[in-house]
Amino acid sequence: MSFDSIVTGRTSGGRLLFSAIAALCLTIMYAPVLYLLLASLNPDAQLGLVPPSRYSLTWYLALLEDRRLAGALEESALVGLGTAALATPIGLSAALAYRAMTRMRGIFLLVVLSAMLVPGTMEGLGLSAALRVVGLTPSWVTITIGHLLWTLPFAAVVSLIGLSAVKPSTIAAARDLGAGPMRAFVDITLPLMRANLISSFVFAFLLSLNEHARAYYLVGRQNTLPLYMFGAMNSGASPTIYAFSGAVIVISIAVVAVVFAGLAGQRSEGRDERQPRPADRGHTS
Amino acid sequence: MLDESGGHENVGARWRPTTFLLALPSLAVLVGLGFIPLALMATWSFWSFDPDTYWIKPAWSLASYAALLEDGRATVFLRTAGLAALTTAVSTLLAVPAATVVGLMSGPRRAALLLALFTIPFFTSGLVRAFAWRLVLGRHGVVNNALVSLGIVQTPVEWLLFSDFAVVLGMVAAYLPFAIIPIVLAFARIEHSVIRASLDLGAGFWTMFSTIVLPLVMPGIVAGFLFVFVVAVGTSMEVQLLGGAGASSISIMINDVLRVVNFPLAFAIATVVVTLLIVLITVANRALRLSRLFESLGI
């Protein structure tokens, strides 16, 4: 998909109102996050804000030596990437199947969505009982299975949205030109779905990164990050966990922005977003 | 032949092998893996607690389900659903304009920046974020300190924390990205030429928005609605950290019940939750004609 500031000119207060609401969204979302960032610069053991003159990187330095946290982070990254790598293509296939069906659609959709409806604790418990019977040792593999079940419905629905943006006429045109169904899919549909598939991947990864109820019952001896955090909060957290959140914010602002900017930059045709565009009817995005 | 248009070349109920192949991976995972816990859960909910072994015995009974109607357990279902619905409504109301800013009023770089900003908080631990709200909303937290020092209030405002307000605020803050991202993705359905055409023809912003944008991004809105509601129903963090004394949710109740090894009751709760949600989705499916919603546009 391409982004373009196509609503130029007068909006009867629309732009102002919508921008204000977007700013409100960001405020609400970032209030706790910014607090954590600022509070993590407080060298005292007590979580709280201090004047900037006292800012210090004490807890960030302590973070570098926290091997338990590093282990948990590694486990979560492994599980998250595995989950996302599996959920994205399987979700896409489910979305394609849904669209190709007619009468079975309703049931199929329910089956796909069913995995997200089960309370996490119960799913984890049930799955661990089942996996025990099969003899699978609990490890990041078992957690990935549990998380795959959890994230697959999300990935499928996201793919459905993406597919609904692919115009049939585009496909028909390709087919008229002689492309087989596979070719049409790979050369036309997939590129159009690129932003969507990336979103699906990131979604699944983030969902897995934050999931603890299922993970509790499926985990081996190495805790995932959320389980580590829960344990730390329950038995005495060193402020390194707040520094960790601060570090994540700073690093991810860099990483995600670069990824998204690269993506959007490729799709744009170098148009300046401030200039009003010439009338260009018939131009498909 | 595979047809992504989702309608044109379908011929009645003929079962095509490609459709089956497409459905196979997800079915394998969901039915193969996911079905077993569900089946275990449902079956075991009808068994009884065995006080000799502290486990369950296959004595079929509806006792667990009957227990759901007592001790205010049904209230927990209603409260959880209510808070989730409120969170979802607020999130959607905020998400639609926010997503419109990204999808309609931003060039590629600004859109990328906004999308990144909306996603980043989710990389941090939800537990730590919810905990941070306690320090922001508390009696001597950031907000109250500001209110008192600015003279707006004399004493700290108590209901900012450990109240439904705090819970909904915490949940909205945590789950807004779930609502925003799907809507932004749905903007891909809108051809910019259509927007421009309507504006050129003299339609005001609001007319254009309500007649063109909203209907077209509806799949995204519905998806966002589903995501936020499902996650909000299943969460326990915000309620536990930000709710009042002993506030409850379905997940908290399940843990309470597990703590006393009343497994049949725990499974009954889960079965009821899944059933109710399935009913809800089925009704919504019929009412909103979801299958039509996700179809491609045009010919």
Added chain:
Amino acid sequence: MAHHSGNGPALGVFSQLTRRRLVHNGVLGAAALATGSLGIPRAARAADEINFWATGTLDIGDDGWKIVANDSGVKVNFTDNGNDPGPVVAKLAVGNANDIYDIGGLQGGSEKELARRGLIAPWDLSQIPNYASLWQWAKDIPYLTYEGKTYGIPTVINADSIIALRDKAGSVDSYGVIFDPKLKGKTAMEDAWINSVIFTAIYLKNSENAKIAEPGNLTADELGLVMEFLIKHKRDGQFRTFWNGWEQGLQLVANQEVWVMTGWEPIVYAARMRGVDCYYAVPKEGYEAWGNNTILLKGAVNRGRSKAAHRLVNALLSGFYGCKLGMLRGYVVPTDNNVAYATANSSAFDPARVGKLVEHVKKKFAGKVYWQNTRPDNFQLYETWWQRLRNA
């Protein structure tokens, strides 16, 4: 693989740099690190490993476990089990805990059901010489044994009461302060019927002369009485909130969100270290006593790790662990070996401080204490009533 953790006070004279280098070289517990060990010449380096699954508050950090490894020849891999008996028992019963862990640590009361289901194995006390050094009343706690065999070794015991902010609440000597209308909206209790019901029952029994026999094991009628009392106060808005877990409890006190609350003693120590003027009350109605006990998982026996498990538990009772945990958290292992160890190793631990801590705990137990039990006779009724409280 040796892990290095930033937790815990520095040991002896070794800087972080030295420790990291030793870790990198894979030198596990070199003699240099054994500043705290008894200096007994070790037997040939044993490769025994035990996976210890217990409450996070029992953790003494990687450097601490290294010393235990030196002394016992058993390497400990510690994992936090979250301390909530519910998920722990569920994971043992239905999940995979027996496949991945060898010994567990849990609040007392569940030993009977775990034994009945064959999920844990009895301890062979002949392999634990230090068991004899345990204080008698710790050994006598009823739920530790089942059918004549010992299933739980009391590892940490303490007596809980009230945390109070001195400048806000003044001098507190009774649980009545939690229910005092003058402090409405300024009090909190733990979101756990295991503790909160006992505290309320202790209060009602001793200060309001309610007909309660055993606060730790209420009959259906007694339970109704106690819970109705709590429900009434909740409806009146007496409680600011219920807290769940260390960080939540500590934050309530440290931010003066509440002025008094029932809670765990280490929170007082941690809060004081963070500059908060609070203290642990000595209530006239008495304390709630609890024990965190080590259990032997069946899986360990099946894997042939029983001997190593016994050696480890013996080491936990030998003195170093008690000193270390005491200095870290203020928790006490119920044996006189702690003071003996500190006296013999006064460069690592101050014997006066350790002695003071031990005396403090002993004194509490010499007075009125009522034992916590995660499985009272009517335990499922407790949960039912707690639901009613939640929905009140």
